[in-house]
Amino acid sequence: MAKDKNIGKRIVPIVPDESRTFGMEGMFRQLGIWSQVGQLYTPQDAKELMFYKEDKHGQILQEGINEAGGLCDWIAAGTSYSTHNVPMIPFFIYYSMFGFQRVGDLIWAAADQRTRGFLIGGTAGRTTLNGEGLQHEDGHSHLISATVPNCVSYDPTYSYELAVIIQDGLRRMYVEQEDIFYYITVMNENYTHPAIPVGAEQAILRGMYSFKSADPAHKVKVQLLGSGSIFREVEAAAELLAQDWGIGADLWSCPSFTELARDGQFCERWNRLHPTEPAKVPHLRACLAQAQGPVIAATDYNRAFAEQIRNWIAAPYTVLGTDGFGRSDTRENLRRFFEVDRYHVAIAALKSLADLGQFDAAKVDVAIAKYGINPDIKAPWLT
Amino acid sequence: MKNSQVSEITGQTDIDPSETQEWVEALQAVLEQDGSDRAHFLIEQLVAVARQAGFDIPFSANTAYLNTIPVERQAQFPGDATIEQRIRSYVRWNAMMMVLRANKHTNVGGHIASFASAATLYDVGYNHFWRAPTEQQGADLIYYQGHLTPGDYARAFLLGRFTEEHLNNFRQEVHGNGLSSYPHPWLMPDFWQFPTVSMGLGPIMAIYQARFMRYLQDRGFVDTSNRKVWSFVGDGETDEPESLGAIGMAGREKLDNLIFVVNCNLQRLDGPVRGNGKIIQELESEFRGAGWNVIKVVWGARWDVLLARDKHGLLAARMMECVDGDYQTFKAKDGAYVREHFFNTPELKAMVADWSDRDIWELNRGGHDPAKVYAAFHAAVNHKGQPTVILAKTIKGYGMGESGQAQNITHQQKKMSAISLTHFRDRYELPVTDEELHDFPYLKFPEGSKELEYMRKRRAELGGDLPARRSKSYPLDVPVLSDFKPLLEASGEGREISTTMAFCTFNQYLGQR
Numbered sequence: 022m023a024k025d026k027n028i029g030k031r032i033v034p035i036v037p038d039e040s041r042t043f044g045m046e047g048m049f050r051q052l053g054i055w056s057q058v059g060q061l062y063t064p065q066d067a068k069e070l071m072f073y074k075e076d077k078h079g080q081i082l083q084e085g086i087n088e089a090g091g092l093c094d095w096i097a098a099g100t101s102y103s104t105h106n107v108p109m110i111p112f113f114i115y116y117s118m119f120g121f122q123r124v125g126d127l128i129w130a131a132a133d134q135r136t137r138g139f140l141i142g143g144t145a146g147r148t149t150l151n152g153e154g155l156q157h158e159d160g161h162s163h164l165i166s167a168t169v170p171n172c173v174s175y176d177p178t179y180s181y182e183l184a185v186i187i188q189d190g191l192r193r194m195y196v197e198q199e200d201i202f203y204y205i206t207v208m209n210e211n212y213t214h215p216a217i218p219v220g221a222e223q224a225i226l227r228g229m230y231s232f233k234s235a236d237p238a239h240k241v242k243v244q245l246l247g248s249g250s251i252f253r254e255v256e257a258a259a260e261l262l263a264q265d266w267g268i269g270a271d272l273w274s275c276p277s278f279t280e281l282a283r284d285g286q287f288c289e290r291w292n293r294l295h296p297t298e299p300a301k302v303p304h305l306r307a308c309l310a311q312a313q314g315p316v317i318a319a320t321d322y323n324r325a326f327a328e329q330i331r332n333w334i335a336a337p338y339t340v341l342g343t344d345g346f347g348r349s350d351t352r353e354n355l356r357r358f359f360e361v362d363r364y365h366v367a368i369a370a371l372k373s374l375a376d377l378g379q380f381d382a383a384k385v386d387v388a389i390a391k392y393g394i395n396p397d398i399k400a401p402w403l404t
Numbered sequence: 405m406k407n408s409q410v411s412e413i414t415g416q417t418d419i420d421p422s423e424t425q426e427w428v429e430a431l432q433a434v435l436e437q438d439g440s441d442r443a444h445f446l447i448e449q450l451v452a453v454a455r456q457a458g459f460d461i462p463f464s465a466n467t468a469y470l471n472t473i474p475v476e477r478q479a480q481f482p483g484d485a486t487i488e489q490r491i492r493s494y495v496r497w498n499a500m501m502m503v504l505r506a507n508k509h510t511n512v513g514g515h516i517a518s519f520a521s522a523a524t525l526y527d528v529g530y531n532h533f534w535r536a537p538t539e540q541q542g543a544d545l546i547y548y549q550g551h552l553t554p555g556d557y558a559r560a561f562l563l564g565r566f567t568e569e570h571l572n573n574f575r576q577e578v579h580g581n582g583l584s585s586y587p588h589p590w591l592m593p594d595f596w597q598f599p600t601v602s603m604g605l606g607p608i609m610a611i612y613q614a615r616f617m618r619y620l621q622d623r624g625f626v627d628t629s630n631r632k633v634w635s636f637v638g639d640g641e642t643d644e645p646e647s648l649g650a651i652g653m654a655g656r657e658k659l660d661n662l663i664f665v666v667n668c669n670l671q672r673l674d675g676p677v678r679g680n681g682k683i684i685q686e687l688e689s690e691f692r693g694a695g696w697n698v699i700k701v702v703w704g705a706r707w708d709v710l711l712a713r714d715k716h717g718l719l720a721a722r723m724m725e726c727v728d729g730d731y732q733t734f735k736a737k738d739g740a741y742v743r744e745h746f747f748n749t750p751e752l753k754a755m756v757a758d759w760s761d762r763d764i765w766e767l768n769r770g771g772h773d774p775a776k777v778y779a780a781f782h783a784a785v786n787h788k789g790q791p792t793v794i795l796a797k798t799i800k801g802y803g804m805g806e807s808g809q810a811q812n813i814t815h816q817q818k819k820m821s822a823i824s825l826t827h828f829r830d831r832y833e834l835p836v837t838d839e840e841l842h843d844f845p846y847l848k849f850p851e852g853s854k855e856l857e858y859m860r861k862r863r864a865e866l867g868g869d870l871p872a873r874r875s876k877s878y879p880l881d882v883p884v885l886s887d888f889k890p891l892l893e894a895s896g897e898g899r900e901i902s903t904t905m906a907f908c909t910f911n912q913y914l915g916q917r
Contacts, residue, residue: 028880029915030623043904052915055619057657077622090650093612101616102877104545104597107625110880112911126602130609133599134589143904180906184891187910191882198876207907211900217892222885 028195033098033111033138035082037091043114043143043209047071053079088119092127099136099202108195110138117142117206118157121165132169135200139190145176145206146321147343148355149250158347159206160322166204167279167329174204175228176248176320177276181217183207185225186276210250210352227284227304228277233259239269241379243370244309244336246273246318246327251361255319258366266371266388268380271312275327278320281305282329289332305333315339315373319361337376339369345402359401364392465689469682469724471770472700475708478779483531487858488774491562492527493832494847494855496520496803498558500820500828501844502574502583507818508844512575514585517801517814518638519555521669521771525796526555528777529634531859533785536867537874542631546870547610549636549667550586550601556871557583560595561846563859565869568846589873597873600636604644607664610635611650614662614791632785633662639683640672648690654791655695662791663784664691667771669800670728673815679729684795697790701780702797704768710755718751735799735810739765771796803828888913 040046053076060075084090091113097104098111120142121128128140144150147160166174173190177183183205190203224230233256235242243262247255252274259270275281281304288301302310309316315337318327324342331338343359356362371388374380389396418424434443454461496519503514519526529546537543548556557574560566566583573582577591584591586601600606610633617628641647654662668684670677677683684700692698702723703711714720726746734742739761747753747764756764770776777796784792801808801817807824808814820828822841829836836845849856863869885892891910895901 028882031880032911032914033619034911043908045904045908047908048911051912055622057618057622078624080623082619089608089646090612090653093609093650094616096609097613097616100597101620103874104613105542105617105620105626105628106874106877107620108877108880109620109625114907127605127609130599130602130605132590134597135593141907177903180891180895180901180903180909181893183903183906184888184910185885188883188885188888191880195880195882198879205907207903209902209904211902211905213897213900214895214906216894 028110028191030080031108031110032080033082033094033109034080035084035091035094035098035111035113037084037088037115037119038086039114039116039143040083042116045114048081050074052081054081054083055079088115088124089127091115092120092124092131095138095140096127096131096134096136099131099138100134102137102198103135108137110191110195112139112141114141114143116157116159117145117162118159121162121204122159125165128169128172131202132171135171136202137194137198137200138202139187140202140204142204142206144209146208146210146249146251147347148352148359148361149208149210149321151352151355152349154349155346160343160347161326162204162206163279163322163326167282167326171201172204173201173277174279175276176206176278176322178247178249178252178274179214179217181214182225182274182276185217185222189226206249208250212250212253224304224308225274225276226280228280229273229275229305229308231308232256232272232274235259235269235271236263237269239263239267241267241374242269242271242312242314243374244273244312244314244316245270245366245370246275246316247366248275248278248320248327249322251319251321251356254356254361254363255317255366257363258319258370261363261367262370265367265391266380266384268370268374270370273308275318278318278327278329281333285330285333303333305330306335309334309336312336314379315370315377317341317366317369317373319366319369321361337373339373341365341369343401345400345404364394368392368394463693465692466685467688467700468720469685469702470700470711470720471702471776472698473776473779473783475712478775479782481775481778483528483774483778483862484858485774487855488527488531491531491849491855491859492523493834494562494849495527495555495558496523496832497828497834497836498561498571498846499523499554501846502554502557502571503818504820504844505572506574506576510576512585514554514575514818515551515815516554516817516820517671517804517808518549518551518667518669519553520802520804520808521798521800522549522552522636522667523555523802524772524774524777525636525665525667525798526552526559528774528781530559530870531862532778532866533781534634534866534870535631536863536870536872538867541867542626542628543867543870544632544634545597545610545613547598547600547606547613547633547635548587548596548871549638549641550599550603550606551638552636553583553586560869562849562856563863563869571846587871593875594873595871597871603638603641604646607635607637607641607648608646608650610664611654611659611662611791614654614659615657617661618657618659628661631661635662635664637664637666638672639666639668639670639677639687642666642683642687643672643677651691651694651696651791658695658789659791660788663781664696664791664793666793666795667798668795669771669798670732671800671810671812671814675812676729676732678727679732680727682728684797687793687795691793695790697784697787697792699780699783699792699794700797701770701773701776701794703770704773704776706767710767713755716751718749719755722746722748722752731797732800732810739763742767769797769799771798772802803831883914 050071056075059077064073066072095111095113098109102108147158221230262268285303288303292300319341327340375382587596614633801814805824807820808817
């Protein structure tokens with residue numbers, strides 16, 4: 022069968038009127054917005070480099086403020102391999118809050134009809150999308166995406182994670198022709214990105230890889246897990262623990278708690294039904310096999326998101342998350358409010374160590390005071 | 405023509421009936437001499453002059469409660485009506501048997517009444533319109549109405565695509581060789597293409613499918629210009645906001661490759677769709693306002709003779725006046741009831757004075773008349789520049805008799821009384837003995853029978869079996885990871901970016917390949 026050397030033209034970018042929000046307006050000029058009649062008017066910004074270009078041969082589907090329509094475009098393009106024998110590669114890029122929550126029934130129908138493509142949940146994360154408030158700040162789309170059996174979800178932190186995930190998605194859906202689709206959240210928080218750790222590709226895809234190991238000089242250690250932009254708070258917590266308390270932290274980036282949990286469930290089931298055969302070991306358990314100390318996870322999502330993996334962690338496991346209604350404020354204030362900032366991660370680590378007798382509980386109180394945390398305010402999900 | 409009417413649009417009464425009469429006669433003369441196109445032109449001219457003079461003349465999107473296509477413009481039905489009737493009777497029977505069998509020993513449920521209302525709509529599509537893919541032609545894409553699956557399975561069984569075991573396993577899928585409740589490609593990947601349940605999703609997905617076919621065409625991927633998208637929708641289903649939510653886009657984009665067929669059986673799950681109104685009229689104005697070509701198939705051919713005699717518009721006026729709740733009740737009663745309650749004035753009663761109650765009872769609805777349905781489908785596939793909606797008036801539980809026809813309980817009905825079953829068998833003249841009835845037997849046309857030959861020939865001419873789904877396409881040559889090298893490297897000191905920006909960069913690299 023004919024192999025197509027040029028997959029670029031098969032990309033179908035679909036936007037529900039949020040390209041400028043996501044800083045993607047450059048595509049308008051570069052790819053053109055498809056219109057059956059072309060452009061019958063002079064656009065206001067015609068003289069600018071990146072003008073609003075409608076074109077009969079345009080590539081972008083611009084649906085206006087219309088997630089249901091964008092999702093239907095995405096279904097039509099993502100099933101084109103079947104209905105038209107023309108594989109197309111749709112990317113539907115939308116506010117993550119208005120996907121699984123708003124048009125979840127269409128996503129379920131998309132999964133049923135074996136749609137292949139990418140859903141990109143933009144400006145995700147309950148505290149990372151900070152100013153837009155209660156109706157916008159998504160802290161649970163990953164919980165819903167986990168319920169769709171053939172949806173593969175990721176919450177990456179760094180650009181190399183994103184590249185590895187999308188490239189493998191292209192391979193699985195367009196070379197192997199697996200009937201799966203991808204849900205990937207991306208954020209609008211700016212930071213510097215490191216180079217990919219050597220040999221991390223497969224572990225990234227499986228949902229967890231060693232990002233940085235603790236300084237061997239530290240005798241007492243914790244394991245810190247995180248995803249998305251909150252993983253950077255977790256990194257900062259590792260520094261606090263080392264500097265302020267002399268505690269070492271192994272850092273694990275977890276681009277997919279959902280894939281980790283599915284792998285764990287798969288192994289658990291297989292082992293249960295094959296009691297006399299050598300047990301399968303989930304990726305998560307293999308990662309933590311030699312790890313020392315309690316495990317702490319923090320994400321920009323409800324606790325239930327990282328709770329998914331508890332069953333396969335032998336050590337004490339503490340999960341921080343953003344349960345509750347979002348609200349407008351700075352990222353710093355929101356992360357403090359939802360108790361997912363570096364200080365709360367550090368406190369969680371110290372308390373876990375204290376429970377194990379490896380740290381003085383009275384010093385946890387000291388740490389709480391030192392980091393300016395009021396222990397008696399209401400839980401965020403109650404306010 | 406009644407001159408004392410109050411105008412629906414202006415709310416004014418007629419202050420000069422004789423002047424009105426002159427205008428009406430002038431128009432009638434034009435109609436007789438130059439036809440309806442000329443008359444339409446003149447009316448549009450008059451409206452344009454009035455608007456220029458500053459009058460506010462609102463648009464009326466409704467027409468009379470009559471068939472859109474007049475008898476003289478109906479495309480000729482090309483099929484063998486007798487054979488098709490027999491095929492349809494077998495399909496109806498088997499569809500009903502599947503549900504009855506499945507619910508004899510299990511509680512898996514199923515729906516008899518919905519397909520009973522749509523059997524003719526489907527049969528005309530399968531026999532005369534819906535094309536399967538061949539070397540020469542791309543396939544039409546049919547969004548089958550979710551609750552009608554027993555009809556699709558029953559037809560596939562007659563054509564040998566399913567065995568009795570499959571039919572016996574309706575809604576029992578766990579052990580294999582089962583048939584899914586509704587169209588689910590995940591569960592029947594070689595058969596179903598589009599999940600049309602939950603309700604409302606079929607219509608909106610069909611609209612975007614039709615437009616995406618234009619996209620593929622414009623971008624040079626594949627010729628989709630001769631292919632159609634058909635979406636079968638229940639009238640109750642139109643209450644889901646998704647059902648009508650995108651019809652404006654279809655009108656704006658002039659999707660003449662798109663055909664909606666709304667099966668207006670007037671009933672939803674709990675009761676009438678619009679007991680106090682008329683769903684067909686409501687949908688007509690919504691679709692026409694959205695720029696669609698609207699074809700109403702309200703009345704079957706048996707009404708034609710009465711309507712031809714209706715020189716003063718009394719029957720048409722009664723048809724418009726009567727509400728759906730009554731139309732439903734009529735079909736749950738009998739001919740005497742209809743004579744009493746529909747033909748409710750001396751003038752109307754006189755029209756059917758020499759008709760028996762049985763004749764009156766057999767006055768049929770458009771959606772159950774293959775010739776009317778064929779004419780509507782024919783007009784729809786040939787219409788240019790607009791999407792088409794066919795509003796077909798039908799009867800829920802058609803033929804189920806006292807076990808369900810037009811009854812409020814009918815949607816949930818998955819059992820039939822022995823007497824109803826006997827009536828059904830007799831009515832459709834099916835070769836089942838009284839003893840066999842209790843076993844819920846399936847019927848099949850033997851090899852070499854003219855019915856089986858007919859079914860096969862019709863499908864062969866249209867390209868093959870439907871529904872059918874392609875599971876694999878050709879693989880693509882996708883980039884390797886090193887093609888995205890800059891994203892794998894450190895962003896560099898002080899160069900801060902977001903993952904959204906990284907995604908845009910990734911897409912740029914992808915676009916360049």
